[in-house]
Amino acid sequence: MSALTVTSVAPLTPRMTRVTFTGDGLPAIGTWPDQQLKLLFPKPGHSAHVSDSPDVGVWYQAYLALPDAERPWMxxxxxxxxxxGVLTVDFVLHGDSGPASRWAANAQIGDVIGRFGPSRDYARPLGTADFLVFAGDETALPAIASLLEPLPPEQRFAAVVEVADPVEEQEIPGVRWVHRSAGDDLVTAVSALEVPPSTWVWLGGEASAVRALRRHFVGLGVAKEDIEFAGYWRRSLTQDDAPTAEDLAEARERIASLGE
Incomplete structure (x- = not known):
């Protein structure tokens, strides 16, 4: 685990802010699309430090061993x-209902949090199909943007992102925006897409929407191994809540796909 120090904070939209960090080890990590990492936010009066061990098992056991009052939110x-050597993370702001949003809304230069990852062990190659689909809500927007940037000009794709309203749109070429304020939703918009037989799909965002879209594309004949999917959040639940049966089933499928 390593520490991250805030070097800048800039609002992107009313509900999203961009924070940049520096920290030991960042220059050596390298870069690839859709890099995943864990961020640790200190509880009041405590630090985000857990363990210096690079071993995931040792590090996580040390994390669990901390008293609840000291254990940082992850x-x-x-x-x-x-x-x-500069790490950029975009945070969705949704009030004080979560520790990450609360921290990001008040972040200042010099603040310190913790990180674990990203690890190249979890890097997944982009699909090589004739047509690519990227779909998600605002929580998936950073990943979708990073996935779109390396695409060659000749690649055919559709990118659909659901946000609250038009002021949440960002300058990301090729994205079709869906606005909840207009009564539209991601599942309906993406389900209306016409896709060719050779299609690769990336899905991220609210878990039930991701599952619905995954079922939709499987029903269209897209092979399961050609669908990358991640339920980033669950309606009425946090990452601290126990996984549901559907969460566990999704995790098993994702683990199985990593071994393919």
Missing amino acids: RSFTVRSLAD
Whole structure:
């Protein structure tokens, strides 16, 4: 585990802010699309430090061994960019209902949090199909943006992102925006897409929407191994809550796909 120090904080939209960090080890990590990492946010009066061990098992056991009052909140994030030793993470702001959002809304230069990852062991190659589909809500936007950037000009794709309203749109070429304020939703918009037989799909966002879209594409004949999917959050539940039966089934499928 390593520490991250805030070097800048800049609002992107009313509900999303961009934070940049520096920290030991960042220049050596390298970069690839859809990099995943864990961020640790200190509880009041405590630090985010857990263990210096690079071993995942040792580190996580040390994390669990901390008293609850001291154990930092841990949340999963996607790297927006990592270049020249500077890590950029975009945070969705949804009030004080979660520790990450609460921290990001008040972040200042010099603040310190913890990180574990990203690890190249979890890097997944982009699909090589004739047509690519990227779909998610605002929590998936950093990942989708990082996936779109390396695409060659000739690659055919559709990218659909659901956000609250038009002011949440960002300058990301090729994205079709879906606005909840207009009564639209991601599942309906993506289900209306016409896709060719050779299609590869990336899905991220609210877990039930991701599951519905995955079923939709499997029903269209897209092979399961050609669908990358991740339920980033669960309606009415946090990452601290116990996994549901559907969460566990999804995790088993994702682990199985890593071994393919």
